Amino acid sequence: MKEAFELDARLHADTWFVADWPLSTLLMMDHAAIPWFILVPRRAGLRELHDLGSDDAAMLARESLVLARAMQAAFEPQTLNVAKLGNIVGQLHLHHVARQPGDPAWPGPVWGVPAERGLEKNEAEDRMQRVLGLVERLG
């Protein structure tokens, strides 16, 4: 029997659900100061980018590009961090983080720096709608 995909409990706890895209579930980190989105391919048991089949790899690249362009337009970051780590949560997931000089982790990495404040529901909805609107326009 094929194992069913189930979102990692820690990813679930730390994020807002945004959308299900063709391959990946799009999540938003509960982090007021830093716009931070995560793509999680809905494939059970996947841990590494290099384990993706070639069709899935191309689709993830496409979803990442669309997300990155929308985040660029929405947040005009100094730079966008795009990263697969997996040290703590083994389930394959790809971070997209809009970085600005002066954000709470700048110029270091964001991972391991706890959010000082999460998002209120209306703030979370505003942020995700802004990105989704740009995905529609730019994607």
Place this chain on the structure above:
Amino acid sequence: MKEAFELDARLHADTWFVADWPLSTLLMMDHAAIPWFILVPRRAGLRELHDLGSDDAAMLARESLVLARAMQAAFEPQTLNVAKLGNIVGQLHLHHVARQPGDPAWPGPVWGVPAERGLEKNEAEDRMQRVLGLVERLG
């Protein structure tokens, strides 16, 4: 006149040159404890993954996959970190880091944690030849 590609001075200082691949220059961080390779697309002025043209994006994905498979076989890491940051060095470059429980930065990110020791020339050559040999076999 078109701007010529020139490797960022900090990347040059922190790494060993490994090879010029079709799109990217392959570098190895001077870090004894952590196997860490970097792909730098030889395109002047590039800063973001989403600014790559579609042919270059496909080539970088291919080069990254080949490198990742070779690093997986060479180092059998717990997980491979694959990341574009750009907070400190703006020139587009893609990190590939073989992570193991107990490495000096585990389970945190490697960026911003200085290497306790760099590599002797023979160690550096052994490590890069091991990866390049696997690239030939697996690529």
